[in-house]
Amino acid sequence: MNYKVILILTLPLALLFMFCETNLEPDDDTDDADSIAPAIPTGLALDEDASVEGVIKISWSANTESDLRKYHIYRATGADSLPLYTLIHETVLTSYADSNMEYFTEYFYRISAVDKNNNESELSTALLATTVNINPPGIPQNFTVYAYNLPGEGPSVELHWTANPEADLSHYNVYRHTSAQLTIDSSYFVARTTNNLYVDTSVEVGVKYYYRITAVDKGNWSSNPVNAKADTPLPQPSLLFPKHMSTTATRSPGYSWERVEGAARYELIIQTSLQSGEVHRIEVAQPTDGTSVSKNTGVPTLNPNTKYYWLVAVFSSDNSSANTYSDSTWVFWTPSQ
Missing domain, CATH: 2.60.40.10 (Immunoglobulins)
Structure with missing residues (x-):
């Protein structure tokens, strides 16, 4: 009978001991004693074929450390000066595409490796990169020209079109003439807009106005113009x-x-x-x-x-x-x- 009591008492103690042992295990794979940073990443290079139309793509060789967690990507603009570098991205990959970049601008990149204890390597050697403009924007689509002369308001002409999808798009140029033979030159230029809508209020009732627009990218390349469309702010009938x-x-x-x-x-x-x-x-x-x-x-x-x-x-x-x-x-x- 005494043996049964001892067995009943020791069983909960064994379970408690196992529970305590389990909770003593660390909840992650960090090593508090590890203060050694990963090696400096190597092989930083520019992917020239992909570094076009406002995008810069870089890649590098993978680090071999078993406790590697991620890479930090730093960028400087205009000069390879360490105070100019800022952290722009973190990744577990060995490549990165930087978008919305300006043409005619030099960018410098350096990367570092970070392990699971947040030990960070020194920065890699610098990479000079630029993006190349190879294609003009497409012709704006669904262009409409509608004139108005609503009571209580001045005459106006509203231009609408579908926004261009290009990532390097800068703006649209608007041209106007009172003749269907509207050419695209500075003498007929009336506005520059970043919207896909333009309202022309410098118009007169009874005058027919022709419009064309072009899309312009950050490299100052222009699309072909849309076909001219026209409308007239009409007088109110009696x-x-x-x-x-x-x-x-x-x-x-x-x-x-x-x-x-x-x-x-x-x-x-x-x-x-x-x-x-x-x-x-x-x-x-x-x-x-x-x-x-x-x-x-x-x-x-x-x-x-x-x-x-x-x-x-x-x-x-x-x-x-x-x-x-x-x-x-x-x-x-x-x-x-």
């Missing part, structure tokens, strides 16, 4: 009939307004309040000639004895948004019958 503050003879009145030269189409808008309550929107084609535009057929029958606001939206080119609008405060009343 409304003719129904007259302002009048009562129409019928609940299905005809409508007419001043023809706008350069318009592609119109939309006749009828609503029950100044800002909202649209009840009808009718598309009307641009007549080939004449001084006015009429819509007398296919017009809606309106409610009797009701006040309506009406206006005309004017569209140019293929823009889904109106170039300009007529006066929006014109009102008329329908008869009671």
